[in-house]
Amino acid sequence: MNPAFSVIFLTTLIGAGQGLFLALFAVESGWLGTAPATGAALYVRGDFVALALLIAGLIASFFHLGHPERAWRAVAMWRTSWLSREVIVLPLFMAVVALHGVCHFSGGTSGVVVTGLAGAILCLALFYITAMNYVCIKFLQEWATPLTIVNYTLLGCASGFTLATALAASLEPALVPTLARWALNLTLAAAAARIASLIRNARLRPKSTMQSAIGIQNPRIVQKAQGFMGSSFNTREFFHGKSRQLVQSVKWGFLLLVFVIPAWLLSGSNVENKAAFAFLIQYIGLIAERWYFFAQARHPQNLYYQAAS
Amino acid sequence: MTQLALVIDLNVCVGCHACVTSCKEWNTSGVAGSLSDENPYGKDPSGTFFNRVQTFEVGEFPNTQTVHFPKSCLHCEDPPCVPVCPTGASYKRQTDGLVLIDYDKCIGCNYCSWACPYGVRELDENQKVMKKCTLCVDRINDTSLADEQRKPACVLACPTNARLYGDIHDPESIVSKAIRENGGYQLMPEWETKPANHYLPRRSASAIDNELSRKVEQQRPNTLKPTGAPSKP
């Protein structure tokens, strides 16, 4: 596939926003085993940053559409379409994050509990739904695996917790060691899952072949003409046109930027000074990771577009 | 239920692209129009087409055959492109089995094109909506046309009659008979999309199987083929 930057930014930005919200929720409900935050500042600022990331992701997604002014129509087919479900749940989640921030700001304790819980449920649902957009296309074999769901969730959580650590550094220093430990563990877990999917995908055998594409059982089938001499939607949308070396270096690049460097920064001393930098590096790495996720997927339609003339 | 479809005879197609041009002509001026072209006379011409004719070389030289292979939306009976569409712009019409797109609802998200394994959906770069073959829905439903004219433009244009059109759910239709009698097959059966369009296999396709052609050659040596360097005296 030809990676679309609108979708790369959508999925990485909302992933980080979702992870950040989960980190706030985990702190406020005491699941990390720390004392509660001393004030509301971390939550209010955190919700604000999470919302900003979600809005930025939503704006990015509009650049993917030929007719953004009709985007509202996309809520129609929630019964069958994961994309439609995503279009419904994302704004819902954004509204709850905003409310959660308002409740913290105004000190409404029961409001915090309700919006926190609702937000956490919507957040996990959104991870699942976003990933299912890719999982459900069964002939994109690189995507059609539960590992895609695990990766979207863990990568979002890892970047979100790293960002939470960075926010806590100035607002709630006492929480930094715990948040950093969680960010590190999530980063390592995400590394394990992502490497597992890399290994799986390297061993994949495409189910579709030239033989099944045109229905002729001969071991040698070579395309001589694809029906046009220039380009078409089919040659632009499904081929990235980059060299093998470039794709491979993106892979090693994202392994370094998403996992190795942030893990090193988060596990060292003086984390409160390094967490913001760790998040920045990790986020840049995630852009590369998502680019690779798209570039690696081989669409069976490409069998029909091998040669011009 | 009716399921309209094309059956394409790979024995007969000569790769003349008459179906491509007549499809483009009809549909760029019909209800599906226009089918925009970018840079048509420039260096990298590009355009929106419902139908493409591709060419493949099958077999090992010198036992090769050229296969011309027309490809358009197959109007799958279980179309993976339809349920993914978030707006409902892509739908399968129950009355005749056509897979159609409502251009007024389409938001141009491209998701349906990802969900079609055959690469037959094309985003119109000018109108920014998804387009694909409609089996000339505005011809076949036009009661003001004479009966023999109520067929897709490509079917009417094909000079060799390689394209048959009809209802594959009616066992007596010309397409059902052609599929039955000639071993008509579907593309990429591994994805269980149940394409309505079928292809009729090359009858001589098995002859280009290397194994077989070697046997043929043993029995009936090709006198035109040089048998090796002239033997020295």
Ligand code: SF4
């Ligand atoms: S050929 Fe592609 S576009 Fe046509 S119905 Fe089948 S999946 Fe959909």
Ligand code: SF4
């Ligand atoms: S491009 Fe149009 S028809 Fe295709 S999935 Fe999106 S809205 Fe539906």
